[in-house]
Amino acid sequence: MPDDAVRESTEYGDGWLARRLGWAVTEAPPERYRHQIRTDLLDETLKLANISAVTHFAVAVVIPILFWDTASRVYLAGLFVVVTAIIGLTLYTNRLYRRIYADGVSEIGVARGYRMAAGLALALGLTWATMPIMLFAPASDDQRLIIVATAAGLISDAYVVGPLLSVSFLFAVPLILGSFVGLARSGEAIALSIGVLLVVYAIFVLASVARMSRLSRERIHDRVRVEDQGQTIGLLLNEFEANTSDWLWETDEAGRFQHVSTRMAQALGRTEDELHATSLAALLGGTAREEDEPEGDGATEILACLSGREPFRERLVAFAGPEGIRWLRLSGKPFQDRRGVFAGFRGVGSDVTASRAAEERIAFLATRDALTGLSNRAVFHEIAQTACRAAAQPGGRTKSLLYLDLDGFKLVNDSAGHGAGDALLRQVADRIRAITAAEPSAHGFRLGGDEFAILHRGPIEAAEALAQACVTTIGEPYWIDGVRAEIGVSVGLAHAPRDATDPESLLRKADLALYTAKEAGKGRWQAFDASLERRAQRQRELDAAMRPALENGEMALHYQPLVSLGDDGRVVGFEALLRWNRPGEGAVSPAETVPIAESTGFVIEIGRWALRKACAEATGWPEGLRVAVNISSIHFRLPGFVGEVEAALQATGLPAGRLEIEITETIFLGNTPNVIENLRRLRALGVRIALDDFGTGFSSLSYLTQFPVDKIKIDRAFVRDLIHRRECLTVIEAIMVIARDLSIDVTVEGVETVQQAELLRLKHCNSAQGFLYSPAQPAREVPGLIESIPLKGGRRPPPQASAA
Incomplete structure (x- = not known):
């Protein structure tokens, strides 16, 4: 040893x-x-x-x-x-x-x-x-x-x-x-x-x-x-039961409880003596389990394990207590005595009512939009997938998708604040819930931002009536913190299986219909048809071809003359207009090109190119002739826009006084500091500012007093019926009175007849442009237009003084 x-x-x-x-x-x-x-x-x-x-x-x-x-x-x-x-x-x-x-x-x-x-x-x-x-x-x-x-x-x-x-x-x-x-x-x-x-x-x-x-x-x-070891285990078990949410339980061979903790009795709403007098099987079987069995209840599985003397692990059981349903998680396994004979079950339990409620809340939030409480985009795709699949089956009912986008929401959100915007979205959601509640076959969703959707199961006519109900109901005034707010809604409508058989395609086609509704003036609904898809395909093709077209020289500037309405009838300038001659197709209308370029931001590149090219070509014209270049509001709002103008003038040598920047009223809607600063800097530089399409927008007259402009261009809509509608001439007279008092030049667009030109001259309009004089022509035709146009107005240019 x-x-x-x-x-x-x-x-x-x-x-x-x-x-x-x-x-x-x-x-x-x-x-x-x-x-x-x-x-x-x-x-x-x-x-x-x-x-x-x-x-x-x-x-x-x-x-x-x-x-x-x-x-x-x-x-x-x-x-x-x-x-x-x-x-x-x-x-x-x-x-x-x-x-x-x-x-x-x-x-x-x-x-x-x-x-x-x-x-x-x-x-x-x-x-x-x-x-x-x-x-x-x-x-x-x-x-x-x-x-x-x-x-x-x-x-x-x-x-x-x-x-x-x-x-x-x-x-x-x-x-x-x-x-x-x-x-x-x-x-x-x-x-x-x-x-x-x-x-x-x-x-x-x-x-x-x-x-x-x-x-x-x-x-x-x-x-x-x-x-x-027994004492240690006892201490650990006591510590375990005292400091955790779990508790221990034990039954004898007959299933009667031999050990129950105070926490277990509290969770079940019973006393320990009551639990000792019953069995686990009786406790499980004592709760309604069939039709009334809550989802996720595993009592039946536990009873089967007890009967077969098999272990079970983390089974959820719902118990009806004095405070309502309590959810317990139980685990247990059989044990034997020293002789190897079955002696009962031992296990662990815990009250998971609170955590299950939290899980249910999380599951609810995972399927609901947090702001409005409507079903979210993820749920939309699941339900739409099922609906499209059912609609595609033989004899399946039509499923319609209403794609909603609010009109004017951004203005409210920006002006009143995001809190007001959120309150407005909640009220919109309440109205959608009311609409769908009246139509049991409809289900509302919030897809994000100010975009909503309604999935309708039923006839197409009922879906169209629902779309009109959305336009009417959602378009009614709102009250937010005592302040009245007005918005509208545009609705795109698509049907399955007629228009599409899957959610992505159905949503895309409803979006095309929505886009068309907004283009048509907003506050309306539009159903999808094949022409919309062809139009979208056409827009995608033009968008893809536009950039290489600018690089390859397919785009050019044509110039439409601006003619003085004075006695001489001479040309005072030209407006540069974009023209695209596409190989294999021919001329592409600016009405197609410009909206696409604005939606993608490519209009900025086109504007820079047009500014440089127009300045360069105008340097070859006679002194005194101005060139007007249309600039989009997106481009004009850029902080570096004035720098681009200065660079173009310096590179081409064109005097600033011969350049005219044409803008539309939409540039003032945001009223951003960059807009005001750019206007002032351009005026200081000597560049003239022309307000295009005047009279067609909102609050046009107020812009004349708030922002520095040199010219206004009266829209062709007032000239078209000038002869037949006296009120059109009255509006022009009123504009001229204001313009004279503010020392602003007036140009009238769309002049097509001598009679129109004569009436405008009598009202002392400064200049005009239109087909009466010439459509837009390539730069090479400018010298000829300068010579020929005074003759078209019925007047010859004044005689030139002798060189001597």
Whole structure:
């Protein structure tokens, strides 16, 4: 045995003897177990000592009686007295020890108990060791047999105090030595033979006692360890139940609850006594489970596992409690007793009502738009997919998609703030809910921003009526924080399976119809037809071809003359107009080109190109002729626009006073700081500003006082019916009065007849343009137009002064 093990065994309680019999001592236990093991070993030894005392007293009475006539009576009396005294002292100290340490034994108490037991055992062993020495030699053969048998029996008493090896050895070894000495004193051969046998017997007894002592230690060690582990497990379980939302449960073989926690009783809304009086199966079966079974309830599966004695894990169960449905998550598995017989179920449970409510809320939010509460885009695609699939089946009902986009929402959102915009969207959603509630076959969605959708199941006529109802209802005024807000809605309508058989195509075609509705003036609905798709395809083709066309020189500027309405009728300038001559197709109308370019932003590149090219070509014209270039509102709002103008003028050498930038009223809708700054910088530069299409927009007159412009161009709509409608001429007269007072030039567009030109001249309009004079012509035709146009107006240019 290693030295450290011997040292530990010494602390274990066997003292010096353990160092001599290390082979018989079990391996030292952990430090936390040693005191308890020593206490239990001493306790067992003291309990057995009471039984052993009775035996020793009986032997102490019988020996003097048997040897009273043949041995020294003084010795026999002394033997009786000493043995009786030791036995009495043993019983007394044993009782005293238990009384003193009834509430627990300290390490000092255990040490005292060990010393007490060792001293009494040694005293008793030495006393009995005198018996064979004093009685064997003079005894008769029969008496010798009694002595040998008595000595052998007393030696075997070492088994009784065997738990403490030192106590056993301190008692048995003196007795063995005394017996051997007594046999040896007789000097007889038979006695020596018996002595040898006695030694063999003693060795066997001592070895057996040592083994029994080791087994006792191991047994007590295992018991203490199991008890300690049981306490640890108990503490951990108590800590587990006290500090987590989970709790433990256990049933017997009949399914009745054997262990329930307070938290489990609280979760079920019952007392612990009520739960102990019922079974898990009855508890599960006591809740309505069939038609009323909540979605996700796993009670039926748990009942099947209980019946089949199979484990189950994390099954959700709904219980009807006093506060409503409570959701519990249960796990359990069967266990067996020591005989391997089924003894019941053990498991873990937790109340997940709150977490399930949170999960349901998350699931709701995952399918609902957070702002309006309508179904979101993800749900739209799922439902639309199912609807399109059903519509495509033979005999399937028509499914219609209404694609809604609010008109004027951006203006409200920008002017009143995003909070007002959100409130407006919520009110729109409420109206959509009211519309769909009146039409059970309709389902509303918010796709994002100010875009909504309604999926309708039913006849096309009903879907069209629903679209009109959306335009009417959503277009009614709104009140947001006491402020009136007015918006409209445009609706695109597409049908499955007539127009499309999948959600993406159906949405795309409804979008095309929506775009057409907005182009037609907004606040209306439009159904999809094949021409819209052809138009969209045409726009995609032109968009793809537009950029290379500009690079390859397919685009050019043509110039329409602006003619003075004075007596001379001369050309005062030209307006640069974009023309695209597409190979294989011919001329592409600007009415197609410009909206596409504006929607993609390519109009900015076209504007830069047109600005440079117009300035370059105008440098070859006679002095005094201006060139007007149309600039989109997108381009004009750029902070660097004035820099581009300056660069074009510097690169071409065209004087700033000969360049005129034409803009439309839409440029003022945003009223951004860049617009005002660019207008002022252009005026400071000497570039003229012309307001195109005047009179067709909103608040046109107010723009004349708010923004610096040099010219206004009256739209052709007023000229077309100038002869037949007196009010058109009245409007022009009013405009001219304002323009004269503000020192603003007036140009009239769309002049096609001499009569129109004469009326406009009489109203003192400054200039005109139109087919009466010339359509837009290539740059090479400009010199000819300058010469010929005064003749078309019925007047010749004034005679030139002689060079002389």
